Amino acid sequence: MTPDQTKTAEKMTSVKAAWDKAPSGPKKDAALKHYRAAETAHKAKNDAETNKELDAASHALA
Template identity: 75%
Template sequence: MNPEQTKIADKMKDVKATWDKAPAGPKKDAALKHYQAAEKAHTASNDAETHKELDAVTQALA
């Protein structure tokens, strides 16, 4: 795993932990869609899209 992949994996863990702690509701539901998109982008090795979707998760929970 290269340094960028490690950075993304750590960011995904952090975002997932934040999502897990969020109260149920429409914000959490919207964030889940972005997290799932981030997982898909990560699987496809699309780092830019993964970062974009993880940032969207954070915004959706704000």
Template identity: 80%
Template sequence: MTPEQTQTAEKMKSVKAAWDKAPSGPKKDAALRHYQAAEKAHTANNEAETNKELNAASEKLS
């Protein structure tokens, strides 16, 4: 794993933990959609898209 991939994997864990703690509602639902898109991009080894979706998920949760 490259340093970028390791950093992205850590970011995914962080966003998932924040999502798990978030109260139910439309923001959590929107964040889940972005997180799922990030997972899909991560599987496709698209680091840029993964980070974009993780940032969007984090924004929805804040």
């Protein structure tokens, strides 16, 4: 893995942990939608899209 890929993987772990701790509700539902999109982009090795979706998921949980 390149350093950027490692950073993206760590960010995914961090966002997933925040999502797990979040209370149920519309914010958590919106974040899940973005997290799933990030997973899809990550599988396609599209780091830019992955990070964009992870940022959106974090913002939805805020």
